Amino acid sequence: INRSFINLLEIEEEAQKVLPRMIFDYYSSGSESRSTLVANLKAFAQFKLTPRVLRNVSNINMATEILGISSSFPVMVAPMAMQRMAHPDGEVASAQACKRAGIPFILSTMSNSSIEEVASSGHPSLLFQLYVIRNREVVAGWVKRAQTLGFRALVITVDAPYLGRREADERNRFCMPSHLRLKILESLYVVTQNAAVLEQNKKSLDNSKGSGLSALFRSELDSTLDWDIIPWLRTVTSLPIILKGVMSPLDAQRAMSCGVNAIVVSNHGGRQLDHAPTSLDVLPAVLEAVQGRIPVIVDGGIRRGTDVLKALALGASAVLLGRPVLYGLALDGEHGVARVLNILKQEFKLAMALTGCSKLSDISPDLIFNPKLTSHL
Numbered sequence: 345i346n347r348s349f350i351n352l353l354e355i356e357e358e359a360q361k362v363l364p365r366m367i368f369d370y371y372s373s374g375s376e377s378r379s380t381l382v383a384n385l386k387a388f389a390q391f392k393l394t395p396r397v398l399r400n401v402s403n404i405n406m407a408t409e410i411l412g413i414s415s416s417f418p419v420m421v422a423p424m425a426m427q428r429m430a431h432p433d434g435e436v437a438s439a440q441a442c443k444r445a446g447i448p449f450i451l452s453t454m455s456n457s458s459i460e461e462v463a464s465s466g467h468p469s470l471l472f473q474l475y476v477i478r479n480r481e482v483v484a485g486w487v488k489r490a491q492t493l494g495f496r497a498l499v500i501t502v503d504a505p506y507l508g509r510r511e512a513d514e515r516n517r518f519c520m521p522s523h524l525r526l527k528i529l530e531s532l533y534v535v536t537q538n539a540a541v542l543e544q545n546k547k548s549l550d551n552s553k554g555s556g557l558s559a560l561f562r563s564e565l566d567s568t569l570d571w572d573i574i575p576w577l578r579t580v581t582s583l584p585i586i587l588k589g590v591m592s593p594l595d596a597q598r599a600m601s602c603g604v605n606a607i608v609v610s611n612h613g614g615r616q617l618d619h620a621p622t623s624l625d626v627l628p629a630v631l632e633a634v635q636g637r638i639p640v641i642v643d644g645g646i647r648r649g650t651d652v653l654k655a656l657a658l659g660a661s662a663v664l665l666g667r668p669v670l671y672g673l674a675l676d677g678e679h680g681v682a683r684v685l686n687i688l689k690q691e692f693k694l695a696m697a698l699t700g701c702s703k704l705s706d707i708s709p710d711l712i713f714n715p716k717l718t719s720h721l
């Protein structure tokens with residue numbers, strides 16, 4: 345289906361026309377009253393940018409590198425579950441589009457494609473998102489496979505000891521379509537070879553009491569997870585470790601003292617704790633705590649090139665892009681995702697030009713319009 349979209353705002357409406365309701369609701373919704381989801385989308389609008397003039401912006405270099413992972417502009421695709429619900433090529437198509445655009449792709453543990461399938465895209469900048477499940481032998485197996493297959497970093501999601509309550513999924517009795525598989529997670533059942541566990545898995549996919557996803561999550565995810573996971577992971581892998589879902593400066597400091605290599609300031613797209621602040625609300629305090637010692641990435645509500653520019657001007661090293669990628673995938677597979685990434689990239693380039701920036705190091709806090717400063721000049 346090739347529906348046209350010229351920006352990342354109108355794409356959601358287009359995707360809603362082609363996706364089954366249960367799937368669109370799963371991708372698009374947030375937890376409880378959706379107040380954090382809505383706040384994420386408004387967060388960037390409160391900042392204005394000051395145009396700067398006469399700065400020769402005929403050549404703009406947007407390329408960057410984070411933890412040695414290069415990107416053609418400071419965006420990575422966020423880890424998102426079950427992408428074959430959007431398109432039969434799922435995560436493989438998304439990874440291919442990222443490869444073409446030269447931006448990193450983060451593969452979710454809850455993927456419909458295997459680590460091997462995604463690695464076969466040949467994309468040199470793949471990262472593996474980890475949901476830590478109770479069976480650490482299986483977790484170690486995933487991490488080692490990812491490292492062997494050339495993945496460049498681990499992104500551990502730490503804001504989901506339980507799944508946030510997504511009321512749309514409860515109402516719809518969300519269940520992954522039965523022709524799809526969770527190809528990474530299911531290796532758990534192969535390893536254990538245990539009939540009781542298999543039986544439990546069948547039960548956990550049961551959506552008779554609401555969201556089947558929530559039930560599966562409860563049955564597998566390890567809610568006892570604590571900071572000891574970081575030294576344990578260090579015994580399993582030499583890959584850089586990125587913590588995703590850090591919102592407190594105290595947690596950012598703790599992450600650094602545990603030797604974490606980067607953090608993602610994130611409220612999980614408004615899907616976990618409702619009424620959590622936005623990433624931009626907490627970014628200044630987190631940056632203050634981190635003191636430039638590790639890269640700080642942000643996500644939540646990025647829809648425009650100016651949003652990327654604002655995040656960088658406020659001190660982030662890069663941003664993660666989420667839902668628009670799924671919508672592009674739903675509309676036109678790999679081409680749809682490529683188009684989404686290209687639109688954002690061109691918008692970002694234009695935003696750099698119009699603020700007088702020809703390289704990323706030109707993007708500084710003084711681009712954020714501050715009426716107090718202006719009146720004192």
Ligand code: HOC
Nearest residue numbers: 425454557560561612615
């Ligand atoms: C099968 C369980 O991060 C989300 C995801 C969680 C995926 C759980 C999938 O929906 O926010």
